[in-house]
Amino acid sequence: xxxxTKAIHAGIEPDPATxxxxxxIYQTSTYVQSSPGDHKGYEYxxxxxxxxxxxxxxxAALENGKHGICFSSGLxxxxxxxxxxxxxxxxxSTNDLYGGTYRLFTKxxxxxxxxxxxxxxxxxxxxxxxxxxxxxMIWVETPxxxxxxxxxxxxxxxxxxxxxxxxxxxxxxxxxxxxxxxxLGADIVMHSVTKYLGGHSDVVMGALxxxxxxxxxxxxxxxxxxxxxxxxxxxxxVIRGIKxxxxxxxxxSQNGKTIAAYxxxxxxxxxxxxxxxxxxxxxxxxxxxxxxxxxMISFTLVGNKEADARKVMESFHLFALAESLGGVESLCGHPxxxxxxxxxxxxxxxxxxxxxxxxxxxxxxxxxxxxxxxxNALEKx
Numbered sequence: 001x002x003x004x005t006k007a008i009h010a011g012i013e014p015d016p017a018t019x020x021x022x023x024x025i026y027q028t029s030t031y032v033q034s035s036p037g038d039h040k041g042y043e044y045x046x047x048x049x050x051x052x053x054x055x056x057x058x059x060a061a062l063e064n065g066k067h068g069i070c071f072s073s074g075l076x077x078x079x080x081x082x083x084x085x086x087x088x089x090x091x092x093s094t095n096d097l098y099g100g101t102y103r104l105f106t107k108x109x110x111x112x113x114x115x116x117x118x119x120x121x122x123x124x125x126x127x128x129x130x131x132x133x134x135x136x137m138i139w140v141e142t143p144x145x146x147x148x149x150x151x152x153x154x155x156x157x158x159x160x161x162x163x164x165x166x167x168x169x170x171x172x173x174x175x176x177x178x179x180x181x182x183x184l185g186a187d188i189v190m191h192s193v194t195k196y197l198g199g200h201s202d203v204v205m206g207a208l209x210x211x212x213x214x215x216x217x218x219x220x221x222x223x224x225x226x227x228x229x230x231x232x233x234x235x236x237x238v239i240r241g242i243k244x245x246x247x248x249x250x251x252x253s254q255n256g257k258t259i260a261a262y263x264x265x266x267x268x269x270x271x272x273x274x275x276x277x278x279x280x281x282x283x284x285x286x287x288x289x290x291x292x293x294x295x296m297i298s299f300t301l302v303g304n305k306e307a308d309a310r311k312v313m314e315s316f317h318l319f320a321l322a323e324s325l326g327g328v329e330s331l332c333g334h335p336x337x338x339x340x341x342x343x344x345x346x347x348x349x350x351x352x353x354x355x356x357x358x359x360x361x362x363x364x365x366x367x368x369x370x371x372x373x374x375x376n377a378l379e380k381x
Contacts, residue, residue, distance in 0.1 A: 003062070003177060004246040011057025012239065023054045025236045047224045051232035055239050056207075059197070062176040062242070063189050065209035067216035069223050070235065074172065074192030075100050076228035077206030079108075081168055081188060083222050085136050087113025092130050093139040094121045096147045096351040098170070099340035101139075107342075118347075122282055124155040131163055140186070141170040142179075143286070146298045146335045146359040147352055148273040150282035153289055157185025166215075172196070172326075177249040178290045182211055195326030199241040199248055205230045248328065251364040252295030258367040259360065259374070263299050268378050270356075273298040295362035296325065298335075301381065306355035308381040309334055313358060315377035318370060325361035330370055333359045 031042040042048045056068035071077040095118040105116045142151040160167035168188035169181035175196040181189045193205035260274035275286040276293030301308050313321045319332040
């Protein structure tokens with residue numbers, strides 16, 4: 001079954017009671033039992049909910065996995081993954097990653113004795129130097145947020161399997177339409193469902209997809225025991241959003257290519273980070289493991305002044321200045337003061353996240369209108 005067909009049909013069945021083609025919103029906290037323990041598969045909505053079940057099955061199918069597990073946010077999903085480990089365990093993470101993930105690792109779980117090593121992963125062979133007998137997981141984000149660095153998932157997965165280490169991939173920037181880490185050997189795929197999967201800036205949710213039954217059992221236990229589960233209304237909205245995921249991602253990618261090329265030729269723009277450029281670091285890897293290059297772009301300004309970056313963002317009319325990404329509308333952000341403010345400045349600048357860097361989430365509007373918006377804003381500096 002092709003992706004577009006799976007997005008609409010996989011895991012989704014007509015309502016058995018009414019034949020409704022759309023999965024109903026089962027807005028209930030509990031379920032009637034005919035006798036203690038004698039029920040229809042549902043007891044309490046933190047543990048199971050029919051709307052959530054449909055979404056989890058759909059997400060698993062999109063990532064070519066067996067088990068989908070939904071959480072109330074992307075960080076809730078990451079939190080569940082880290083709860084697989086014990087004090088003294090070590091986790092190797094890419095050094096260029098979402099600030100919220102970095103904050104969770106360093107400000108929450110380091111206190112409980114889990115050690116995190118943040119290393120460049122553009123060359124996966126360098127990861128081997130940091131593996132010890134205590135290493136339990138390698139955390140990959142590709143393309144990375146916001147520098148758009150590309151990490152070779154298959155190479156990292158091979159390294160993980162050779163050392164019996166779990167490999168988890170944050171696939172938020174790519175979405176299942178552009179990249180499927182499980183097919184490349186990863187053990188866990190994580191999504192901030194809030195972004196491209198939901199696609200309409202109206203839901204906060206996270207998800208994990210795995211193939212291994214034992215790993216799934218552990219994560220489902222944590223999902224229920226810790227309780228960071230999404231409600232049925234949010235699950236319904238994501239089911240609806242996914243039905244157009246393939247259409248939206250095609251347009252995001254088309255617009256991304258147009259806007260990246262425009263920025264690269266603009267005299268006031270210094271560097272443009274977009275994995276579709278042939279001179280982008282590890283472009284060959286992106287070409288191999290992605291179907292297209294998406295609508296996420298970061299760029300810096302000539303002179304590298306934060307004041308100029310602020311002026312540009314304040315001057316946009318279509319690119320809304322806001323947190324998040326992946327919605328149908330175009331957004332812009334200033335990672336140094338917004339999404340990545342929790343990362344120390346010296347660490348940010350090591351990976352190129354400088355003060356003038358602007359991150360764009362290119363939406364599905366008309367590309368000419370977006371180019372004009374950029375042109376007008378850049379004229380202000």
